[in-house]
Amino acid sequence: MEVVSENRSFGGVQGVYRHAAKTTGCDMVFAVYMPPHDGPVPVLFYLSGLTCSHANVMEKGEYRAMAAELGVAIVCPDTSPRGVDVPDEDDNWQFGSGAGFYVDATAAPYDANYNMNSYILDELSALIAEKFDVDMNRQGIFGHSMGGHGALIMALKNPDRFKSCSAFAPIVNPSTADWSATAFGKYLGADEAKWRDYDAVHLVEDGARFPEILIDQGDADSFLDSGLRPWLLEAACKDTGIALTLRMQPGYDHSYYFISSFMADHLRWHMDRL
Numbered sequence: 001m002e003v004v005s006e007n008r009s010f011g012g013v014q015g016v017y018r019h020a021a022k023t024t025g026c027d028m029v030f031a032v033y034m035p036p037h038d039g040p041v042p043v044l045f046y047l048s049g050l051t052c053s054h055a056n057v058m059e060k061g062e063y064r065a066m067a068a069e070l071g072v073a074i075v076c077p078d079t080s081p082r083g084v085d086v087p088d089e090d091d092n093w094q095f096g097s098g099a100g101f102y103v104d105a106t107a108a109p110y111d112a113n114y115n116m117n118s119y120i121l122d123e124l125s126a127l128i129a130e131k132f133d134v135d136m137n138r139q140g141i142f143g144h145s146m147g148g149h150g151a152l153i154m155a156l157k158n159p160d161r162f163k164s165c166s167a168f169a170p171i172v173n174p175s176t177a178d179w180s181a182t183a184f185g186k187y188l189g190a191d192e193a194k195w196r197d198y199d200a201v202h203l204v205e206d207g208a209r210f211p212e213i214l215i216d217q218g219d220a221d222s223f224l225d226s227g228l229r230p231w232l233l234e235a236a237c238k239d240t241g242i243a244l245t246l247r248m249q250p251g252y253d254h255s256y257y258f259i260s261s262f263m264a265d266h267l268r269w270h271m272d273r274l
Helices: 056-061 066-070 116-131 146-157 182-188 193-199 199-204 222-228 228-236 256-273
Strands: 001-009 014-019 026-034 042-046 073-076 132-143 162-168 212-218 243-249
Touching: 014 056, 014 066, 014 116, 026 056, 026 212, 042 116, 042 146, 042 199, 042 256, 056 073, 056 256, 066 073, 066 199, 066 256, 116 132, 116 146, 132 146, 132 256, 146 162, 146 193, 146 199, 146 212, 182 193, 193 199, 199 228, 212 228, 212 256, 228 243, 243 256
Parallel strands: 042 073, 042 132, 132 162, 162 212, 212 243
Antiparallel strands: 001 014, 014 026, 026 073
């Protein structure tokens, strides 16, 4: 693992690191904030949205002050494999670089590199456990938009691993959303039955369970009706035993102004459960 940068912040260390990843077949960059607390500390994985990398939430998410106060590590992976040998569509912001959708691709040529689900759950998690003083028995996961989708599906499929899950404006039903269905077809093939394993609404319909989920959604989000549609997950969770709290936030959009406004709330919420 290569240290790209490390900076003191709120008494802790904000680091950026690079490593050669087997699951994605390329070098991957990720960020970790370690708080100024004696370890091992609990850890939260934050998954970012379309067009983002590790840097967006690191620079604009405003998580460090509260993470330092609470004593929780924040891990921010990239959103896709990257590199000259990784297949991409340069003119399509909803697919390829910056748009891995946290799936393990099964369709060529994307299956060689676009394995973000296994990368985060297996390879990156093992590296975090090895290199950082964190308590992997106290893990939570959250994310924004495409990353909110990633957090939901990973929690629903791994309820014994993650102790908490929340999301900002998640894509809850990517199989039918305008900006994700096409990507699913390219990554996973034409058989839509195979998409269900990466779709929060369908996972709940098929019996997946997680005790409690917090979602914040801005009601002025321009993607609300076409891509996000949190009410679909709310309907799917009804009478399942999943305690879903959906907070529609008046006047907020899809940006990091929205995310940073409620970041401290989410960190406190996670720590109550970790």
